[in-house]
Amino acid sequence: MDKQIFISEIFQEYKKLLEEFIKFKSVSTNQEYQNDINSTADWLNQLFKSNNFKSKLITGYDNPLVFAEFYQDKNLPTVLIYGHYDVQPADINDGWSSDPFTLTISNNRIIARGAVDNKGQVLIHIATIFKLIQTNQLKYNVKFLIEGNEESGSPNIERFIEENKELLSCDSVLISDGEMSAKRPNIEVGFRGTFNATLQITVGSQDLHSGIYGSTAPNAIHILANLISKIHDEHNRILIPNYYENVDDINDEIRQNNTNIPFDIEEYKRITTRKDIILFDGNDFYTQTGLYPCIEVTGIIGGYTGEGYKNAIPHKATAKINFRLVSHQRAQELFDKFNNFIKTNIPPYADFTFEMDGSNEALKIDINNKYIDHARSVLEEVWGEKVIYKYVGGSLPITNYFYNSLKAPLVMIPLANEDCNMHGVDENFDIEYLIKGIKFSVNFFSK
Numbered sequence: 001m002d003k004q005i006f007i008s009e010i011f012q013e014y015k016k017l018l019e020e021f022i023k024f025k026s027v028s029t030n031q032e033y034q035n036d037i038n039s040t041a042d043w044l045n046q047l048f049k050s051n052n053f054k055s056k057l058i059t060g061y062d063n064p065l066v067f068a069e070f071y072q073d074k075n076l077p078t079v080l081i082y083g084h085y086d087v088q089p090a091d092i093n094d095g096w097s098s099d100p101f102t103l104t105i106s107n108n109r110i111i112a113r114g115a116v117d118n119k120g121q122v123l124i125h126i127a128t129i130f131k132l133i134q135t136n137q138l139k140y141n142v143k144f145l146i147e148g149n150e151e152s153g154s155p156n157i158e159r160f161i162e163e164n165k166e167l168l169s170c171d172s173v174l175i176s177d178g179e180m181s182a183k184r185p186n187i188e189v190g191f192r193g194t195f196n197a198t199l200q201i202t203v204g205s206q207d208l209h210s211g212i213y214g215s216t217a218p219n220a221i222h223i224l225a226n227l228i229s230k231i232h233d234e235h236n237r238i239l240i241p242n243y244y245e246n247v248d249d250i251n252d253e254i255r256q257n258n259t260n261i262p263f264d265i266e267e268y269k270r271i272t273t274r275k276d277i278i279l280f281d282g283n284d285f286y287t288q289t290g291l292y293p294c295i296e297v298t299g300i301i302g303g304y305t306g307e308g309y310k311n312a313i314p315h316k317a318t319a320k321i322n323f324r325l326v327s328h329q330r331a332q333e334l335f336d337k338f339n340n341f342i343k344t345n346i347p348p349y350a351d352f353t354f355e356m357d358g359s360n361e362a363l364k365i366d367i368n369n370k371y372i373d374h375a376r377s378v379l380e381e382v383w384g385e386k387v388i389y390k391y392v393g394g395s396l397p398i399t400n401y402f403y404n405s406l407k408a409p410l411v412m413i414p415l416a417n418e419d420c421n422m423h424g425v426d427e428n429f430d431i432e433y434l435i436k437g438i439k440f441s442v443n444f445f446s447k
């Protein structure tokens, strides 16, 4: 069959399915939509069954998980495709140009809640694989795991993966979520880990008159501010001893990859509303956010902040701090280093507590395997552009669970346009990107 016709046939079937998929208000962040959540899972389950998959709903881990399998031959490698059917809330009164739960096409874009996050993206692989099965071209055994709690933090997915290693066992995991940077094909190869911690300084048990005691009594806010000022130099390089110890060396190849990603400083200023960017050691934006740890003080509480003034010396001050870690750093190790830094720098007349609240480790994906190679060559063929390896500054805990439990290479290929506005109004999938996504999926799974 002519390749062009083949792709357009998949697209037509995709569109029909997406229209139904979008109609379910499968919002997982609000209990009100529980019926829609259940109906979406049922719909997917039936869809897989009617396309010769062995499919089931798995309960006991919050919203039902859809697990579907198409097994051909033990000599073929198995790819597990992960996605989610739940979506963020959406209401036409938020400013949508059409009903968010009705698929609308405008300016060559599909507009709907879930158009890219994640219904529209996971459905690319579903529709493509159905077609490849019908035409006897599928070169893999395939498993789909589609969950319904991603937008509400997937509280039970780690336990699910841990308890179902056998069911999920595979040679590679493919995830298409998120958007493509720089209008070029991306392979996401790293995510920073993260943890939050609260630092509290106390210098006694009560605030004091600032006239009578001023300049003699320790002030908790001064001490906290002084400590915070010692975390970074003026270029935001972290000054805490040995903090960069387990950061992997960044070789020329990685730096070159990152500096090749188009980066527009004026666009950065516009989006962030900041007057400038702060970089150290000759870093570019992608290297500094993807391959270096960071410490951001995200909140300070202390003293009197009501109307007017209260001239009292505060005895207590608190900072909320977000930490991001990379490569071989461990959350506990950084917590300990920070704790030592406070111990060393706090004056003897002050006390402190420092407490960690949840953590997840960094993940750097090994790119030396045939699945990444295969994805790269297919992407470059479809786009006619070189792939960008993207080290993502944010954190995506599920990647750790897959990587650590299944020990299979992760292939993270976002397919959406950068201006897709996921989570926002008029979430949209550019049809040009969508078609390229289908071509990627066809070539990935038929070769």
Ligand SMILES: [Zn+2]
Pocket: 088, 117, 151, 422, 423
């Ligand atoms: Zn999302």
